[in-house]
Amino acid sequence: MSQPPTASLQALKYDDSGLLTAVVQDAATREVLMVAWMNAEALQRTQASGQAWFWSRSRRALWHKGATSGNVLRVLEIRADCDQDTLLLLVDPAGPACHTGARSCFFTTLSNAPGSQSLAPEP
Secondary structure, eight states, X not given: OOOOOOOOGGGOOOOTTSOEEEEEEETTTOOEEEEEEEOHHHHHHHHHHSBOEEEETTTTEEEXXXXXXXXXXXXXXXXXXXXXXXXXXXXXXXXXXXXTSOSSSOOOOOOOOTTOOOOOOOO
16 A cells, blocks of 8 residues: 655645644544644644644734643644645644633534534533
8 A cells, every 4th residue: 555645844835924724633533623823833843742833813923722721732643735735633632622612613503504414512
C-alpha cells in the first residue's frame, strides 16, 4: 500500500492576512470540534509542541488552545486540503473544545433539510 502524499510547508497558501483555516476534528469520533485560524507561527508552535496553537483574529495574538482552561488539544495529525489553503487537525481533546463548555462549537442548528434530523444542543 502506498503512503499518502506529504504536503510541503512552502506549498501552503495563506490568505491575504497570512492565515489558513484550521478545522479541528476529534481523531477518535471524527466529530468536528471547532474551526479556527493559523498563521505560520501558530502552525510551527503546533508542530513543535504537539498541542494546538491558533491565531486570534479579534485579539490579533497567538492563542494556545486550553492554556487557561486545561482543555488542550493534543494534535495527532495535520492534513492539508487539495488546494493547500485549509488544514485539518486530528486531535485528542483533553476536554470540551468550545469556550461555552460544549464538547463541540457546532451545537446550534441553523436549518434542517427536509427529512433530516436535528441534533439537540449540548448543555
